[in-house]
Amino acid sequence: MAIIHRAELKPGKIELITTWLDAQPWGRSGPVIAVGAYRFDDPDGEVGIEGHVVRRDGIVLHVPLTYRGAPLDDPDARLVGRMQHSVLGERFAYDASTDPVAIDCFARALRGEQDAAIWEIHDGGDVVGHRDPSVILTVTSKTEHGADAAVGCVMVPLVDGSQLRIARSLGADDPGGGVRLLATWSGGSGTVAGLTPPDPEQTARTVLT
Numbered sequence: 001m002a003i004i005h006r007a008e009l010k011p012g013k014i015e016l017i018t019t020w021l022d023a024q025p026w027g028r029s030g031p032v033i034a035v036g037a038y039r040f041d042d043p044d045g046e047v048g049i050e051g052h053v054v055r056r057d058g059i060v061l062h063v064p065l066t067y068r069g070a071p072l073d074d075p076d077a078r079l080v081g082r083m084q085h086s087v088l089g090e091r092f093a094y095d096a097s098t099d100p101v102a103i104d105c106f107a108r109a110l111r112g113e114q115d116a117a118i119w120e121i122h123d124g125g126d127v128v129g130h131r132d133p134s135v136i137l138t139v140t141s142k143t144e145h146g147a148d149a150a151v152g153c154v155m156v157p158l159v160d161g162s163q164l165r166i167a168r169s170l171g172a173d174d175p176g177g178g179v180r181l182l183a184t185w186s187g188g189s190g191t192v193a194g195l196t197p198p199d200p201e202q203t204a205r206t207v208l209t
Contacts, residue, residue, distance in 0.1 A: 008086040028057035036134030036185040039117045040105035047101040060170040064096035097154040110195040150176035161198030
């Protein structure tokens with residue numbers, strides 16, 4: 001259950017995402033329009049994990065973020081920006097493809113071990129309602145020839161030898177992989193992530209070494 005507070009954010013999420021996209025070679029230009037979002041629950045309840053689907057310059061982009069109460073002590077983590085949350089205080093937003101908590105959530109979702117979260121709305125200390133995510137995630141299988149080819153995605157090696165692939169530009173990027181995470185929103189859909197199994201030959205070489 002993802003907890004969403006009725007709160008004021010400075011800067012707002014779209015403003016934060018716009019600044020981030022402006023600095024990315026794949027980020028396009030022009031106004032950023034929110035299409036929808038989904039969330040994963042952190043099993044430890046410490047990190048907010050939210051995937052944003054936005055439209056910019058006629059292209060639908062996938063911007064997954066994590067929100068933390070303190071900086072992430074990892075030189076590979078990419079800070080997107082800082083936000084002031086009127087309930088939670090200062091929040092540090094990271095590119096989720098570089099945050100180990102989010103990476104674990106994507107991997108579990110692709111393996112059918114974790115679903116996207118239902119949103120629980122909090123106002124102060126009270127639960128005032130629930131809301132379904134505006135982006136629905138579905139795990140799909142892809143078995144035809146060429147399913148492991150990836151285009152324009154972030155590649156994240158996992159400890160078991162498999163590879164997580166997170167798409168940036170939905171429709172232009174193809175994560176590949178035998179298992180994929182399909183996002184569906186009002187008026188569209190796109191594959192946001194894929195998972196390839198460990199390479200048996202690489203595993204064999206590692207064992208022999």
